Amino acid sequence: MRTYHCFWLLFWAGQPHQSSLTPLSKRTSGFPEKEKVLVLSGNSRQDLHRSKRSWMWNQFFLLEEYTGTDYQYVGKLHSDQDKGDGSLKYILSGDGAGDLFIINENTGDIQATKRLDREEKPVYILRAQAINRRTGRPVEPESEFIIKIHDINDNEPMFTKDVYNASIPEMSDVGTFVVQVTATDADDPTYGNSAKVVYSILQGQPYFSVESETGIIKTALLNMDRENREQYQVVIQAKDMGGQMGGLSGTTTVNITLTDVNDNPPRFPQSTYQFRAPESTPLDSPVGRIKANDADVDENAEIEYSITEGDGYDMFGITTDKDTQEGIITVKKALDFESKNLYILKVEATNTHVDPRFLYLGPFKDSATVRIQVEDVDEPPMFSRPAYIMEVKEDVPLNSVIGTITAQDPDAAKNPVKYSVDRHTDMDRVFNINSGNGSIFTSKPLDRETLLWHNITVIAAEINNPKQSSRVPVFIKVLDVNDNAPEFAMFYETFVCENAKAEQLIQTLSAVDKDDSYNGHQFSFSLAPEAASSSNFTLQDNRDNTAGIFTRKTRYNRHETSTYFLPVVISDNDYPIQSSTETVTIRVCACDHRGKMLSCNAEALIHPTGLSTGALIAILLCIIILLVTVVLFAALRRQRKKEPLIISKEDIRDNIVSYNDEGGGEEDTQAFDIGTLRNPEAIDDNKLRRDIVPETLFMPRRTATARDNTDVRDFINQRLKENDTDPTAPPYDSLATYAYEGNGSVAESLSSLESVTTDGDQDYDYLSDWGPRFKKLADMYGSMDSDKDS
Numbered sequence: 001m002r003t004y005h006c007f008w009l010l011f012w013a014g015q016p017h018q019s020s021l022t023p024l025s026k027r028t029s030g031f032p033e034k035e036k037v038l039v040l041s042g043n044s045r046q047d048l049h050r051s052k053r054s055w056m057w058n059q060f061f062l063l064e065e066y067t068g069t070d071y072q073y074v075g076k077l078h079s080d081q082d083k084g085d086g087s088l089k090y091i092l093s094g095d096g097a098g099d100l101f102i103i104n105e106n107t108g109d110i111q112a113t114k115r116l117d118r119e120e121k122p123v124y125i126l127r128a129q130a131i132n133r134r135t136g137r138p139v140e141p142e143s144e145f146i147i148k149i150h151d152i153n154d155n156e157p158m159f160t161k162d163v164y165n166a167s168i169p170e171m172s173d174v175g176t177f178v179v180q181v182t183a184t185d186a187d188d189p190t191y192g193n194s195a196k197v198v199y200s201i202l203q204g205q206p207y208f209s210v211e212s213e214t215g216i217i218k219t220a221l222l223n224m225d226r227e228n229r230e231q232y233q234v235v236i237q238a239k240d241m242g243g244q245m246g247g248l249s250g251t252t253t254v255n256i257t258l259t260d261v262n263d264n265p266p267r268f269p270q271s272t273y274q275f276r277a278p279e280s281t282p283l284d285s286p287v288g289r290i291k292a293n294d295a296d297v298d299e300n301a302e303i304e305y306s307i308t309e310g311d312g313y314d315m316f317g318i319t320t321d322k323d324t325q326e327g328i329i330t331v332k333k334a335l336d337f338e339s340k341n342l343y344i345l346k347v348e349a350t351n352t353h354v355d356p357r358f359l360y361l362g363p364f365k366d367s368a369t370v371r372i373q374v375e376d377v378d379e380p381p382m383f384s385r386p387a388y389i390m391e392v393k394e395d396v397p398l399n400s401v402i403g404t405i406t407a408q409d410p411d412a413a414k415n416p417v418k419y420s421v422d423r424h425t426d427m428d429r430v431f432n433i434n435s436g437n438g439s440i441f442t443s444k445p446l447d448r449e450t451l452l453w454h455n456i457t458v459i460a461a462e463i464n465n466p467k468q469s470s471r472v473p474v475f476i477k478v479l480d481v482n483d484n485a486p487e488f489a490m491f492y493e494t495f496v497c498e499n500a501k502a503e504q505l506i507q508t509l510s511a512v513d514k515d516d517s518y519n520g521h522q523f524s525f526s527l528a529p530e531a532a533s534s535s536n537f538t539l540q541d542n543r544d545n546t547a548g549i550f551t552r553k554t555r556y557n558r559h560e561t562s563t564y565f566l567p568v569v570i571s572d573n574d575y576p577i578q579s580s581t582e583t584v585t586i587r588v589c590a591c592d593h594r595g596k597m598l599s600c601n602a603e604a605l606i607h608p609t610g611l612s613t614g615a616l617i618a619i620l621l622c623i624i625i626l627l628v629t630v631v632l633f634a635a636l637r638r639q640r641k642k643e644p645l646i647i648s649k650e651d652i653r654d655n656i657v658s659y660n661d662e663g664g665g666e667e668d669t670q671a672f673d674i675g676t677l678r679n680p681e682a683i684d685d686n687k688l689r690r691d692i693v694p695e696t697l698f699m700p701r702r703t704a705t706a707r708d709n710t711d712v713r714d715f716i717n718q719r720l721k722e723n724d725t726d727p728t729a730p731p732y733d734s735l736a737t738y739a740y741e742g743n744g745s746v747a748e749s750l751s752s753l754e755s756v757t758t759d760g761d762q763d764y765d766y767l768s769d770w771g772p773r774f775k776k777l778a779d780m781y782g783s784m785d786s787d788k789d790s
Contacts, residue, residue, distance in 0.1 A: 060146065063152065064150060065116070066112070073110075074111055077092075077128050078108050086106060088130050089105045089130070090106075090128065090129075090130050096126075100114055101113070117149075118150070122148065122149050123147070123148050123149070127143065129141075129143070150191065151188035151194055153240060154187065156248035157183040157185045157239065157248065159250060160182050161181075161252065165255050167257040169261050170226035170227075170258040171263055172224065175220075177218055179216075179217050179256075183238030183250060185197055187240065198242055199214075200212060201237075202235040205220070207224065210236055225258075225263075226260050232258075234253070235251055237251045238251070262351060262353055262358065263355070265351065265361070266292035266293065266350070269292075270368065272369045273288065273369070274370075275329065275370065278375045279379070280335075283332065284330050286328050287316065287329045287330065287372060288329050289326045292349035301325060303320060303349045303351060303352070304350050304351075305347060306318065306347070310346050311340075313345070314332065314333065315335070316332055316343065316345060317329070317330050336410070337377070338376075338410060340374065345370040347368055348365055348366070348367045349365060351365065376412075378468055379411055380461075381408060381460040384407065388473070391478075392442065392476060392478060394478050394480065399441050399442065402441065402442065403439070404439045404440070405419060405440065405458050405474065406438055407438065417460050418463050419436075420435060421456055421457070421459070422458070426456045428444065429444065430446070431443060431476070438458075448478040448480045452477065452478055454476040454478070455475055456473075457474070458474050481515075482575060483515065485570070485572070485578035486511040486570045488582045492509060494586055494587075495588070495597055496586055496587070497597070498591065500591075502553055503550050503551065507549040508548050508549075509584070510545060511525075517572075517574065522573045523545045524573070525546075525569070527539045528567035528581055535566060536556070537551060537552055538551075539566075547568070549566065549586075556588045558600060561588060565584070566585075567583055568581065569581050765778075
């Protein structure tokens with residue numbers, strides 16, 4: 001007989017129930033109880049016989065979000081080896097074992113210790129086993145089972161965005177798709193209706209609607225106009241439980257903007273516009289601006305302006321300002337008040353982007369009338385031409401008229417005009433103009449070869465208002481006349497060999513002419529009459545503006561004649577014929593048998609041995625610089641060798657010392673007393689010399705005072721004698737300056753310095769007797785006396 005050991009697992013299904021914490025096996029009554037028994041053994045044939053079951057033997061269910069105060073009961077483990085004597089111990093392992101799920105090791109009861117959330121973890125896999133307490137060996141194989149968390153409706157629907165933004169064109173049809181909103185529910189969609197979401201609109205009717213199952217928002221009203229209302233805010237609700245009572249819900253906001261379409265034509269706010277434009281308005285200058293209003297925006301409001309008709313169709317133009325959508329009327333042609341002072345235009349404004357769907361609303365354009373009044377201004381004179389071209393022959397006499405400039409005042413007043421030449425364009429004053437009739441005439445001779453074109457500017461100004469002036473360029477071409485004789489193209493200096501043969505070519509000549517020739521120059525060459533018969537050379541005209549010089553005799557002797565001067569006459573064929581006589585220098589030289597020159601008295605022509613002018617000037621400058629350097633050096637040497645003033649203490653020769661010292665100024669009281677020199681009578685002989693320190697002190701010797709009216713020469717001699725005999729004088733002479741002018745002059749003293757020290761007034765009438773040279777001085781001092789008398 002085989003014995004089968006079974007392991008029973010009992011699970012209580014039903015609502016959560018109250019139970020005490022201890023003992024774990026104690027359960028409350030009052031809940032429907034379903035026991036599930038599982039028999040496990042080594043022979044699995046018993047399992048194969050159990051075929052009709054609607055549940056999985058190892059799958060158990062537990063409600064989420066348990067709110068009770070006791071542990072939530074899960075199920076019970078039981079083994080057929082359990083005799084109830086406590087010899088077996090039940091253990092639990094797997095997901096949450098010992099933390100979320102605990103087991104009573106004696107009874108096998110399993111309980112959940114915490115609230116479980118299906119959205120966090122919907123399934124837990126655990127393993128159960130019964131072991132012998134004494135031996136610790138399992139009495140049953142380990143059995144694995146699953147605990148599934150049953151869902152409850154604890155999560156409200158959540159939209160994927162807090163705020164949705166969408167836009168649709170205005171004037172859209174009913175049912176036009178706007179946007180789709182989506183809400184999700186974290187509850188189990190396979191269990192009940194907890195995750196079944198239904199959409200509805202809370203705000204935004206009757207403009208929009210939403211499909212309850214898909215969340216698609218559509219338009220619900222026809223012809224929504226952006227110009228009336230542009231922004232809409234729609235609130236959508238998502239509710240679970242299929243929208244039934246008690247379901248949870250969430251909301252979101254949808255901001256819907258109507259985009260613009262071109263459904264509004266441009267319209268002018270007024271039918272007529274008036275502008276004023278001075279006749280002096282420059283071309284392409286604006287006259288005025290007009291604007292047609294368009295309720296649309298962006299490209300739908302872009303307007304193109306055009307002038308469709310009117311008498312100023314070709315006088316004015318109109319462009320569009322892209323920033324302001326204004327029409328700018330500009331001047332295309334010059335205005336003239338005297339010709340026409342009023343223009344009437346018809347301006348049309350048209351949308352550039354027209355939507356064909358809205359053509360039924362009417363033409364997308366509008367028109368207005370523009371009146372432009374031309375104002376009169378004081379205009380400067382106008383010339384009959386924009387520029388003048390004149391021609392004059394270079395031999396024309398002075399003061400000859402070469403052309404006439406015409407200008408007139410375009411205003412109705414027709415003020416007279418005066419003409420003048422802008423001297424900045426005619427600095428040499430070659431031309432002048434008659435200020436009254438505008439005729440231009442020459443004032444200096446012309447020379448085409450010097451200047452072919454003269455470009456001057458003529459100014460025309462109103463006599464009554466010189467500020468109104470205008471200018472015109474005048475181009476004067478100087479025409480050529482045959483006034484220049486032909487001449488050699490270069491200076492010709494050639495040689496002839498002493499052993500030359502007759503009729504030998506020694507030089508070819510060519511000529512140039514400064515004058516212009518329309519048919520080309522044709523020159524003729526000939527010898528001057530005085531040299532035609534007696535010359536040792538002949539001249540042959542080649543008829544191609546060249547000529548050749550040939551020898552006339554066989555031999556030449558350079559010792560007899562070393563140089564020949566051959567006069568050649570050159571003539572042109574123009575009218576009047578001009579001719580000139582040019583000279584060819586021919587030197588006689590010694591040559592070898594091949595005709596190569598060996599030597600002649602003009603060797604400098606072929607072998608220059610002299611120096612150029614520049615080299616000679618450079619050599620001369622170097623010589624001058626060298627001489628100046630030598631002179632300066634000698635002067636410095638001489639100055640250094642000059643003997644000192646005093647060579648030794650025994651040398652008592654007289655010396656004159658010049659200190660070149662300016663002195664201490666007026667405040668230097670120890671300097672010389674200039675007052676003493678000016679008044680010799682005030683000399684204090686008791687004073688010692690302050691410029692030297694005497695070796696021995698001698699009492700100064702009193703000298704007699706100078707007599708009155710003593711001659712200056714006698715005075716100086718007396719002072720010189722006194723200094724020579726003065727024992728207190730230094731062993732060398734000092735430079736003494738005597739500024740005393742003397743007494744007894746015929747004119748007496750003219751200085752006013754002494755006169756101010758006297759109390760009496762002086763009489764200056766004697767100055768008038770001294771002659772005309774003292775007349776100014778006599779008038780000055782005489783007037784002073786007259787002022788005192790008055």
